[in-house]
Amino acid sequence: MTVPAGTALADPKPTVKQVKAKLDKLNDKADKVVDRYNTATEQYKKAKNAYTKLNDRYKQKLQTVAELRAEVIRVAVDAYKMGGDVTSWPGMVGADNPDHLLSGLAMAGQISRERLEKLTAFDRENRGLKDERDNAQTALAEADEERDSVQKERAEVLKLIGEQKKLLDKLDAYNPGNPNSTGIKYTGPASGSAAAVLRFAFAQVGKPYIYGGTGPRGYDCSGLTQAAWHAAGVSLPRTTWQQWAWGAGRKVDIKDLQPGDLIFSEGLGHVSIYAGGGKIVHAPQTGDVVKVVRLADYGRPLVGAIRP
Structure with a gap:
């Protein structure tokens, strides 16, 4: 040519x-x-x-x-x-x-x-x-x-x-979210404290991912897990690393997950909440919103989980 x-x-x-x-x-x-x-x-x-x-x-x-x-x-x-x-x-x-x-x-x-x-x-x-x-x-x-x-x-x-x-x-895929979203109702198998955690987390669905966000208008991943467990009366540290360290004596195997468990990605860069039925609720990343997805579609290697 x-x-x-x-x-x-x-x-x-x-x-x-x-x-x-x-x-x-x-x-x-x-x-x-x-x-x-x-x-x-x-x-x-x-x-x-x-x-x-x-x-x-x-x-x-x-x-x-x-x-x-x-x-x-x-x-x-x-x-x-x-x-x-x-x-x-x-x-x-x-x-x-x-x-x-x-x-x-x-x-x-x-x-x-x-x-x-x-x-x-x-x-x-x-x-x-x-x-x-x-x-x-x-x-x-x-x-x-x-x-x-x-x-x-x-x-x-x-x-x-x-x-x-x-x-x-x-990719035409930027989702600004809605800071005033009322989310969706949790109808999963959780009970007790875990049910309170997931009711709160599901009520945040649709709100934007905001780095450093601890709510109520938006969250980052650990901000959401901290706020959700706070709704159940449990005080978690702020960051993903701190939450993982805090749960050193509360670790569970991924194959033994129960609703409310916190799931950590490899490298401890991300944390989500297991919702039961093979699903998680989490705040993914910039340009996305708090959402419920299948754990199998999560797409990140996992390092483990803790049960607060």
């Missing part, structure tokens, strides 16, 4: 099969990145919460030390009025570590038991203040580090989502 000068051959248009294969690989990668993002987010919240608590305690101790310092100064004034030797008081009262304060007072003269107790409390609070401050600063540094990690993971997730949407558009 002769090609006119200056004309380039166009790349052949990918087949539907090729696009789907690329999308499957992208979805697997996105699952893992989203879970890392969720994990980093949870760690940031934990570090930030630790800092907030320590900082609140630090502020309380600042107030306590300020009150006790005022009492120490009052003792000094009283001692001065009684003719005591207080030449070293300014240095003792202003010291960060008042080790010499009580011994100085002992040399200055007798003090009441009540005042001695207050001064001892001043010493104790002052000693603990620096540790509280250092711990709060460490917690804040950890929170900042986790925040940076979250931002990096989020940027990678957004990039992957953009690629997923392009491929879905090529």
Whole structure:
């Protein structure tokens, strides 16, 4: 074939099969990145919460030390009025570590038991203040580090989502879902807590997959499993990895599945809920919705299951 000068051959248009294969690989990668993002987010919240608590305690101790310092100064004034030797008081009262304060007072003269107790409390609070401050600063540094990690993971997730949407558009298969979907009724064989889990999960059918989503307008895979089991009074950790680790003593064989069991894909990038009758309910990936499908059509290698 002769090609006119200056004309380039166009790349052949990918087949539907090729696009789907690329999308499957992208979805697997996105699952893992989203879970890392969720994990980093949870760690940031934990570090930030630790800092907030320590900082609140630090502020309380600042107030306590300020009150006790005022009492120490009052003792000094009283001692001065009684003719005591207080030449070293300014240095003792202003010291960060008042080790010499009580011994100085002992040399200055007798003090009441009540005042001695207050001064001892001043010493104790002052000693603990620096540790509280250092711990709060460490917690804040950890929170900042986790925040940076979250931002990096989020940027990678957004990039992957953009690629997923392009491929879905090529397949004319992008499903935005309905955040207000009332789902479908569960009529399967589950009972007890598992029935509560599946009633909740089925009521979310049709809502969009949203990375980092914990409801009620959309979910990612572990967000759905966490919310569903919460409806049954069981508190699961947030991420797929954490849920798998949490269930270390609750693992069951895939061939022994019961309704409500959590099923994990190989690599722990995805988790779904067994609904009974060979079906699962799950939040698949970007461009899809919470849905019920046959486990046999799941299409991902499985690593195992847990029974909360």
